[in-house]
Amino acid sequence: MKIAGEQNQELAQHELEELTKIMNIRYAPYLRSRFFEISTGKAPGFSLVTMTLRNADESFYYPVEGRLDCDAQDLSHRESCLFLLDYIELYFNEFLKDGEDTFIPIDWSPFQCEGVSFELKGQVLNRKYSKMADRLLGEELTNESAMHECRGSKPDLITP
Amino acid sequence: MADRLSESIGQHLVDETGLGYQRGIMAGFPASPCLLRLDLQKIMEQDHPGRLIRSLPVQPLYHALRERGLGDCVEILPLLSQEQFVRICDYDVWDGERLAPKQLLSWLSLYRESSAGEMFRRFSRLDEEYQLACLAPFISVFTEEDYERMTDDQQDSLQRFPGNALYFSVRAEDPVLHRQICELMDAAMSEDMSYAMQLVSHAGYAVPNEHEHLLTQFRKARIEEDGFVSYEESLSFFRPVRPSPLISASQNLSISGNLQPQPAASSGRSFLERVLEASAAVLDGRELTSIQAGLLCLANGLCSAVKMEPGDLPGLRDTFAHAQALISLSLELQSDASPEKAVSLLRFVHPKELFQTGLGYVHDLRLRVVSALDRAGLKEATKLKGYAQHMKPGLVAAFFDHLSEDMISLEQAEIMKGLFNRFPLCPLESSSDQKENSPARLSFHPISSLKDLQQLLLHLEAFFCQLALLRSGADKSLWGEKKGLSLEQALARGLVRGILGQRFQTEDLNLAEVEQFAAATDEQLHAGSNAFLEAAKQMLKSSKSLLSQEHGEEEDSIRNAMSGDAYSEYGLDQIRRLAKRLIMARREPSSLLWAYASTGSALNETSC
Numbered sequence: 001m002k003i004a005g006e007q008n009q010e011l012a013q014h015e016l017e018e019l020t021k022i023m024n025i026r027y028a029p030y031l032r033s034r035f036f037e038i039s040t041g042k043a044p045g046f047s048l049v050t051m052t053l054r055n056a057d058e059s060f061y062y063p064v065e066g067r068l069d070c071d072a073q074d075l076s077h078r079e080s081c082l083f084l085l086d087y088i089e090l091y092f093n094e095f096l097k098d099g100e101d102t103f104i105p106i107d108w109s110p111f112q113c114e115g116v117s118f119e120l121k122g123q124v125l126n127r128k129y130s131k132m133a134d135r136l137l138g139e140e141l142t143n144e145s146a147m148h149e150c151r152g153s154k155p156d157l158i159t160p
Numbered sequence: 161m162a163d164r165l166s167e168s169i170g171q172h173l174v175d176e177t178g179l180g181y182q183r184g185i186m187a188g189f190p191a192s193p194c195l196l197r198l199d200l201q202k203i204m205e206q207d208h209p210g211r212l213i214r215s216l217p218v219q220p221l222y223h224a225l226r227e228r229g230l231g232d233c234v235e236i237l238p239l240l241s242q243e244q245f246v247r248i249c250d251y252d253v254w255d256g257e258r259l260a261p262k263q264l265l266s267w268l269s270l271y272r273e274s275s276a277g278e279m280f281r282r283f284s285r286l287d288e289e290y291q292l293a294c295l296a297p298f299i300s301v302f303t304e305e306d307y308e309r310m311t312d313d314q315q316d317s318l319q320r321f322p323g324n325a326l327y328f329s330v331r332a333e334d335p336v337l338h339r340q341i342c343e344l345m346d347a348a349m350s351e352d353m354s355y356a357m358q359l360v361s362h363a364g365y366a367v368p369n370e371h372e373h374l375l376t377q378f379r380k381a382r383i384e385e386d387g388f389v390s391y392e393e394s395l396s397f398f399r400p401v402r403p404s405p406l407i408s409a410s411q412n413l414s415i416s417g418n419l420q421p422q423p424a425a426s427s428g429r430s431f432l433e434r435v436l437e438a439s440a441a442v443l444d445g446r447e448l449t450s451i452q453a454g455l456l457c458l459a460n461g462l463c464s465a466v467k468m469e470p471g472d473l474p475g476l477r478d479t480f481a482h483a484q485a486l487i488s489l490s491l492e493l494q495s496d497a498s499p500e501k502a503v504s505l506l507r508f509v510h511p512k513e514l515f516q517t518g519l520g521y522v523h524d525l526r527l528r529v530v531s532a533l534d535r536a537g538l539k540e541a542t543k544l545k546g547y548a549q550h551m552k553p554g555l556v557a558a559f560f561d562h563l564s565e566d567m568i569s570l571e572q573a574e575i576m577k578g579l580f581n582r583f584p585l586c587p588l589e590s591s592s593d594q595k596e597n598s599p600a601r602l603s604f605h606p607i608s609s610l611k612d613l614q615q616l617l618l619h620l621e622a623f624f625c626q627l628a629l630l631r632s633g634a635d636k637s638l639w640g641e642k643k644g645l646s647l648e649q650a651l652a653r654g655l656v657r658g659i660l661g662q663r664f665q666t667e668d669l670n671l672a673e674v675e676q677f678a679a680a681t682d683e684q685l686h687a688g689s690n691a692f693l694e695a696a697k698q699m700l701k702s703s704k705s706l707l708s709q710e711h712g713e714e715e716d717s718i719r720n721a722m723s724g725d726a727y728s729e730y731g732l733d734q735i736r737r738l739a740k741r742l743i744m745a746r747r748e749p750s751s752l753l754w755a756y757a758s759t760g761s762a763l764n765e766t767s768c
Binding site: 023030 | 164165166168169472474475478
């Protein structure tokens with residue numbers, strides 16, 4: 001946020017990697033087998049940042065997303081991303097150190113810090129189970145479709 | 161380390177002392193013997209639990225309360241002595257050098273669940289500085305004249321004392337904090353009105369931060385008694401003491417027969433835990449308490465060194481585990497793994513010294529590694545030697561962190577970083593099941609035993625064994641001259657030639673060599689591989705390991721361990737596996753290993 005002469009640049013990939021590495025080192029004692037990932041993006045008028053705490057098989061997958069209206073807040077895209085990253089880091093600091101029972105709303109909700117308004121959302125997911133469920137349902141549907149095809153009738157995908 | 165994440169961009173991840181990352185990177189650890197475990201449930205079932213609780217040391221009591229959950233400790237908290245409560249506040253209600261009023265008021269709110277009077281009594285018996293530092297930022301005081309000048313709305317927002325001579329308002333923005341302060345003031349006004357008025361007057365007119373500053377000094381003095389010494393003083397803990405040759409190390413450190421890494425000690429109990437158990441039968445209560453206090457003091461000192469707050473329980477547990485690991489290593493090596501001898505050592509040698517000796521063993525190994533890297537031709541090795549000699553292992557770890565994968569594989573770099581970590585770590589050998597599930601995963605844990613040290617030596621020796629082989633086949637220096645050629649790539653090329661019966665050379669393979677290797681049968685290649693490995697074994701036997709060359713005249717434990725053939729055999733075993741993989745990989749042109757071997761002129765020719 002206070003990097004002179006770089007206010008208008010976007011966050012470079014190596015900087016994101018560096019920040020990710022710092023997060024993983026800073027919170028190493030709390031991470032167990034999990035790790036952080038950071039990504040940034042840009043939508044019209046908005047800067048988007050996602051900091052995800054997850055494990056390898058994605059049975060724990062916690063993306064915290066932030067978005068900030070750069071024009072309304074008079075911030076560059078880079079400044080907005082760094083601001084959001086700072087705030088999300090503060091949140092994860094509290095989350096990890098306070099027994100992981102501090103959560104933020106699952107849908108976009110307004111927040112304010114240091115006079116800047118922005119929105120955050122986040123939800124703990126078990127993507128491993130979700131994928132397994134999708135696969136199982138997919139197989140089930142495929143089998144069902146195949147059976148109905150053999151019988152010459154269409155499957156009822158919606159049951160009353 | 162910068163406070164804001166964004167300010168960390170471009171900064172080195174090592175602190176100014178060069179000691180390394182502030183925290184070790186590792187998985188969770190079991191409870192440490194450095195900290196006495198208290199069963200609060202059992203204590204509460206005794207006839208006089210209050211007397212018992214007031215006799216307990218504060219830090220273990222604080223950890224036990226936090227582990228039980230403060231919400232479940234409402235009936236225990238009133239039994240604490242005021243001195244214990246003050247010490248708990250010293251541990252828990254601070255955020256660095258700043259008081260965290262909300263945290264202090266949260267503790268007091270727990271007392272309120274017993275009674276409002278108990279809450280007030282606990283607060284009013286705290287140091288005056290605690291009371292004022294907690295309330296001063298949030299209390300505004302108004303006289304009758306001020307009150308008269310206010311609008312109706314402003315007047316309604318104030319609280320008044322009897323007589324309407326003094327008014328006050330709570331100006332905390334946080335609604336929880338606001339409620340807590342109001343509850344405290346209500347309790348104070350109902351218990352002792354004159355005290356409440358004095359408190360508000362003093363808090364309202366207090367010089368900002370004055371009381372907090374004073375309190376910081378008092379707190380610092382108090383927690384120093386527990387071992388949370390100043391950061392500068394804590395750095396002395398990391399001065400390694402050179403281990404004396406107390407033991408017949410060749411018996412202990414050499415590996416005979418089974419070359420596979422031994423199961424890590426962390427799966428069972430550590431040597432220190434066994435020694436403490438043995439000491440319970442031999443030593444009297446006072447000596448045991450003294451040992452326990454020494455261990456806790458050391459662990460707390462290390463927490464200061466890693467700038468960890470006394471209230472950071474998960475962090476403290478990890479730091480305690482590191483302290484335990486190096487003490488355990490030191491005791492095991494110095495006592496010849498005899499619990500009886502170790503009990504005597506623990507009785508007469510301060511845990512800090514044991515920790516430093518444990519670090520000394522690792523420091524010795526670190527010096528050998530950088531020397532070996534120097535001999536292997538690493539350009540920056542002289543600089544690394546300087547860092548290692550001046551006890552700045554963190555700078556060496558940072559070097560490996562930034563080293564290109566072209567020069568050293570990720571796994572080797574991680575092992576090096578583990579060795580040069582402030583609290584040294586070694587790779588944990590995963591079981592075959594785990595390997596199948598996540599073959600690329602490398603877990604680390606603190607070096608806490610002889611077996612861990614052996615495990616680390618095996619990895620290092622395998623690495624240096626590969627380097628020695630490569631050095632024999634490289635016309636130029638391994639590093640620096642030819643950028644973009646990784647060690648594994650060079651090894652793969654040399655192996656292809658070696659298996660084909662040619663001279664081991666790391667130059668690019670030509671098309672004929674690639675085709676010859678691809679067309680040969682498995683039997684031919686396995687026979688070629690065996691012949692090559694036999695020749696390599698003879699070559700490695702005739703030249704000493706890179707790791708064990710320099711300290712030729714020194715008779716210490718680590719050197720003895722290095723001189724055996726077992727380690728080079730382990731290194732050859734790794735090369736044998738690589739050769740096997742290479743033979744398999746030739747059928748899959750997309751495999752990375754085969755691409756490694758065949759990249760260069762041969763691949764270009766093939767592509768053309």
